[in-house]
Amino acid sequence: MRRKLSAIGSIVVALSLIFTTLLPVTSMAVTTQPYTWGNVKIEGGGGYIPGIVFSPIEKNLAYARTDMGGAYRSTDGGNTWTQLLNWVTYENYGLAGVDSIVADPVDSNRLYLQCGMYSNSWGTNGAVLRSTDKGKTFEVFDLPFKAGGNMPGRNMGERLAVDPNKNSILFMGTREGEGLWKSTDYGATWSKVTSFPNPGTYIQDPNDTNDYLNHNPGVVWVTFDKRSGTPGNATQTIYAGVADLNESIYRSTDGGATWVAVPGQPSGMLPQHGKLSSTGMLYVPYNNTQGPYDGDKGDVWKLNTATGVWTMISPIPSTDTANCYFGYSGLAIDAQDPNTIMVSSLSSWWPDGYIWRSKDAGATWSPIWRLDGYPTRVNRYTIDYSAAPWLDFGELKQEPETSPKIGAMIGSLEIDPFNSNRFMFGNGAGILSCENADKWDEGKMVLKVGSIGIEETSVLSLVSPPVGPHLVSGLGDIAGFIHTDLNEAQPWTFKQPNLSSNSCVDYAENNPQFWVRCGDVDKQWNPNTNRTGFSYSRGENWFQGNSEPSGMPMTGGGGTIAANADGTAVVYSPAVSYVPVCYTTDNGNTWTPVQGGVPNGSKVRSDRVNPNKFYAFGNGDFYYSNDKGKTFTKSAAAGLPKNYNTGNFKAVFGREGDIWLAPGGSQAEGIYGLWHSTDGGVSFTKLSNVDRSEMVGFGMAAPGETYPAIYIQGIVNGVRGFYRSDDAGASWVKINDNANQFGNADADITGDRRVYGRVYIGTNGFGIKMGEPAGSIPEYMLGDLNGDNSVNTIDYALMKMYLIGSIEEFPSENGIEAADLNVDGVINSLDFAIFKQYLLGLISELPYSP
Template sequence: MRRRTFTAALGAAALAAGAPASAAFAASGPRCEDVYTWKNATVNGGGFVPGIVFNETEPGLVYARTDIGGAYRWQEDTRTWTPLLDWVGRDKWGWSGVVSIASDPVEPDRVYAAVGTYTIDWDPNNGAVLYSDDRGETWGAAELPFKQGGNMPGRGMGERLAVNPADNAQVYLGTPSGNGLWRSVDFGRTWAKVESFPSAGNFVVDPANAYQADNQGVIWIDFDQIGGKIYVGVADPDDPLYVSEDGGATWQAVPGAAEVLGEVDGNRTIPKQSAVDDANGYLYVITSWDPGPYNGGPASGRGGRIMRLATQTGEWTDVTPAYNPRGVIPGFGGITVDRQNPGTLMASTCNNWWPDEILFRSTDSGATWSVSWDYAEGQERHDRFDMDASASPWLAWNGEDQGPAYAVKHGWMIEAFAIDPHDSDRIMWGTGATVWGTEELTKWDAQGELIGEDEAGGRVALPVEKFTVGVRAQGIEETAVLDLAALGGTLVSAVGDVGGFVHTDLGRAEPMIDTNWSTGTSVDFAQSDPDIVVGTGNVHGDEQGHVGVSTDRGRTWRNAARLDGVPGDGHGGTVAVSADGSRIYWSPSDTEVTPVYSTDLGETWTPVEGLPAGAKIRSDRVRASHLYAFSGGVFYRSTDGGATFADTGATGLPTAAVEDFRAVPGHKGHVWLAGRGDETEGVGGGMWRSKDGGATWKRVAVFATAESVGFGKAARRSGYPAIYTSAVIDGKAAIYRSTDGGARWFRINDDDHQWAWSGSAITGDPQVYGRVYLTTNGRGIVYGDIAD
């Protein structure tokens, strides 16, 4: 997907901003003689999908948005998703966080995306509205004078972008941070604040927490096509809903909205989402005490409502389900109506953590509801459908069913929730990990009740013919990857939130590494014995060790012993293994504990001597006795198997911002180091190399800064391994390769393939020349091959 090089000024026509992408590519650095193709190692999901949007007029046109990993378009013929924002580069990395998607119901080729990852200073750039006239194949960008929060609290609310079906040149945007309601009247090219709109919202989650202290603002826009009214939901419990009856010129608070949308049992609530039933003249609004996605369930007895507004009469009706198996009516996450069957609607809970989320369904405009699962006697659970996780076997989280708490769940954080407007049998919903869906939804109605009464008045399950819900995330790759190890025929990864994976087939999703990591942080393997693989990650609780060990090339794993002084809940740090696999080295993060080593595959640990806490250790890839470490500008070396380390005396290295260093396979004492540099110390960024075990270093001056370094199969049989890096040359952050020991470097990716922030860890393949694997922050494991 390519980005049009246009920028839209507020209140002015879009102007050309520069040369075409191809010219920019040619000018950004030396071009590689090889053309690369890029793919993902298949995980299928792995992150939060807060929005799914069906086009209302064209069947099969569907978009999904992620919080940090861009946007996707559904391919009906292959039942897969195509990424649309891989062109986003490091200079605008925040644009990979998608706050909202709007698909034009009048001209379906048009699509809009509101982007920007953080409203706080974590993201240095302001947000934008991206616009496309060809379904996301190419994009223009209208930059905004404020930030947006694709990865902030409340990101599953909305949609904050909406196209007016009565005038599709008119697009609305609800904004956070007190910026109010914005509008474009030229298909998203330029934007201006709707000055007549009276509220910017005032609801914050936690004013004492910077990440949660932002005003949630204007949440969603919806259109009543019977009366031509425009409704806007606002995060203000005292005035949560406004309406315009004159095309957006003037706005009024909807009578009675504060009483029914802004409070439940004394708790302040906000209107999270809406859905319109134009056939019956109803606007449905769901509320919760928290904007989500982490909270919103029945904590402390707090909950939410489903309210129905008759748009022609102004009458409010509480249609909140009277029952759910948990007992407390929770806050809600998503709501959707069946446009083929007026009066049919569904809603989801949000973070009804145990034993599972609940999906509600009504066929009588909310008068009565049925549930996706229920209890018979005690906690004997019965379900309307089976969950098929075979496309993503890791969704079992290496667990087993525990009574009503199944290993494979409906999900959590369910806020993306949509019935296909063209097909009553199709529904998709997003979770914190995947997209679920079925094409058999109306079988729900034929099942009747799940639970009945026996002669004694007890609850008993009734026989139902279950249908199947399966993974619909194929093509969505949104893991945040922290480290990679390429063994040759096997790729091991450390991954945020889902631990990590061992891929022996890059096109097949695998189970999670069975170590109970909440986040994998580091992996390594023994160069001369690749059957020995080690990894480390953050863990919850104090019952097991952080380090995982495999002696069969990653097929099975066991956790190493815990280490005194290192608590659970984090602290994964980095791990290394000697070239022959005889010793493991672990440096816990964020503790005062110095690195340790083990001579018995993690059964016991011994502190190393000579290293400070937090020092990162790497092994020489030839000599098992030699190890290297770096911390605070000091490079250390061990020649006794890591028992003791000493400062090599090297000077001229950055004090702090060293991102990575790695030893070279097949070359004793060869070490490469990548860093951002430290101008306050008078040390520039870039790449350094040593051929004597870190005693002396030479800076590779072509790089302004470098983030990672890795090695792969050499171009020639006796040549130096291919070197790969994510680095900056002449102001261009890109993926570069050298095949001659670092004398010359060539860019191997292009402007269509940048993946926002990519390559913080990188490695070549030891068996396939030219193949490179790189990490991304939300676009999964990316790998490139030289095109045939």
């Protein structure tokens, strides 16, 4: 369990236990230290949930899949969730993209996942993950083709299906023309169903130069008709949905040996899901694209499997072009009452997404909200989003919009098979759930945050300042947060400018009231929003730069931004190939291109001591500036990688000119490692004990040490992991284990400036991971040198005695740590001066960095 720091005023700091016994892995010559891992709480999900499934045989057991952040299990009906794929490695990060998930309908301990993030040129072959303990552990069975958990069409499904009569049999739909596959040994081996006639023909944009929309979603769902078999014998009737605009639904009546297109089926759209009620009705929602982002036309159909009659039951039919501007996707059938069904819109972005419920098998529908004369809106629900207050996205919407929203991209909608009053659905930000669906008709339903424990954010930037909050983050899609409490979700803070993604956050080291950030914006929808923000209140309040560098695009921007040590100059490098790196000395009122040949899109940082110095790294060359970013000089340092996947580097706080470069690398070039400079980037030394590194950060020094703790993600002595060095890189300790690897975690890493041993890791889909040395963690109060839980003149006198040599230690066990009032690793006259100012009331908070 992750502890919560106690609060005594604003000057309590926790010191993690220092392990004196380190556990060597002699076969790999890597020293390890046990760590406890968890997440900095963001809650609400923070990313797309394309699939939710309930176990049909065990009450309250549910699973959710994400497109890039693993899969989750809930044992309390969706109230809380547990990540199942923290073990996914950096090299095999694609397994964190889950294209399908299925709970075994016979044995509730069995769970199957189809994994693989991309089916295009970016991806590698996928795998089937099989668990016999509800996802606590998995066996991995490699596939000879790719899956696409983060590809278009991931909202469709489920592609995996277990025979409800003979659960050793599974069928699996695949992408890219690979067709339908079958296993007869619980998913261990697979063979292609060669008789299946249609592997899918739909390609949304064959000419997409981004290599994204030019791919075939393939066979998108499989559904068994349990009534056509008996326990222990294979089910005979099976349905499969295919991405094809002409014939998209196929049926087998001989256990999958032969297949034919179902007669009379609709055409011209794609079947998103296919679910069969206990009364033999096959329900299919359609969208005119694969989704999940688009589609402007759709219908809902049902097939009476006994008579072969198809009936259109759309809440708003596609022929009503004035009102049907979206497609359908989410579909739920009440197991307790098969005539009660629910469907959702997929691509209704404005004013909101829709959900409808029918109690008569689709003959009539009731919407979850409606207009009562534009723009007045009547909702059948309220949303309790107190568990994730950021879900309003920092905006107060005017009707017919609301804040928060039902949301778009609703590809999964489920009714609890054991509780008809409970339903949940996934959208682009997480899961919303309801426990009182019986109040639908009264309009008194309560929707709540249904993704507690799901941390799917893509982390772009992490900063641990010397004062104020322990952590500040920049995130993809949901902006980022001032984490005043690491164990509680925070409200939306980054307003003015309200950027959807903040790619970089920084502050002035010697003036930590001053903060800057940059990120993405879509000027088509937000023409008055600029991509840089400034704060003189530690990020509590912001204002945007009044201008932008010349040539900025309509969308995107991103990049990196750096504030110099005293906050008088800022350098901004947009992630745009044709926009130069620029500097400003007037908080973005004007931007001037830097001189010196710094490549566009370079990473930029500031020196943490000298306000005249900035640094940049781009195209394999390092640059430094001594005039507040106006001009840069190209370093003569050689041997740095020119082809790299991260390009990360940082300057060390408290040490002028001290820089660490962890750029990653490329297989083609083969140059990897970790580099260190102590002369402001004029020269670099490559560390011999680090094989590879993708990111680097710094935190509070170990007790008795003066150099900050260094944290990296990389390979040391041939072993991939997260590492800490307490001796300026001379030796490294591996701080994670096989159960905690977090996939593609290479965006950012930082130690805590005020808690030794604590590290924050920015992942791509697993949220912000926080690790601390395992074991008890003593707490102490800065300034309390005698251990009486107060800070007063007695402590002041003790510090004076220590500095003049009258005493060699303090009465408090943690007195040495408590005396370091500016947490720079040294106790000296500066700490004594800070102590005096604190007692006089001239400063109100410790630690203090003047």
